[in-house]
Amino acid sequence: MTVKPGNGEANRLAVSLDFEKMKGRKMKLKSGFISREMAGENILLSVDGSFSGLVRSNQTAAFIVNCLAEEITEAEIIARLMAKYDAPEAIIAEDVRKILGILRGIGALDG
Numbered sequence: 001m002t003v004k005p006g007n008g009e010a011n012r013l014a015v016s017l018d019f020e021k022m023k024g025r026k027m028k029l030k031s032g033f034i035s036r037e038m039a040g041e042n043i044l045l046s047v048d049g050s051f052s053g054l055v056r057s058n059q060t061a062a063f064i065v066n067c068l069a070e071e072i073t074e075a076e077i078i079a080r081l082m083a084k085y086d087a088p089e090a091i092i093a094e095d096v097r098k099i100l101g102i103l104r105g106i107g108a109l110d111g
Contacts, residue, residue: 028068028070035065035066037062055106
């Protein structure tokens with residue numbers, strides 16, 4: 001996907017199409033990343049050095065990361081969140097896409 005500055009609607013469409021292609025694809029958290037709760041915070045960090053830093057997350061993001069301990073699709077993550085939280089599917093799907101995008105951006109996902 002190519003993102004061009006100043007072309008917001010086209011960029012949103014390209015991102016949407018990318019996610020539609022990936023919706024049924026299985027993914028999993030890479031073995032070089034671990035998720036822990038430390039001092040009441042949810043932390044994701046790389047233990048293999050592929051990403052320098054750590055990611056702090058809220059409970060929803062931590063739930064998604066925990067789902068990624070096994071191979072799972074985006075649709076399955078959305079279904080699990082809908083069973084856990086009383087929120088509209090569109091809002092849950094948007095949150096899942098955003099978090100998966102961040103995880104892909106730091107190289108934390110296989111698939």
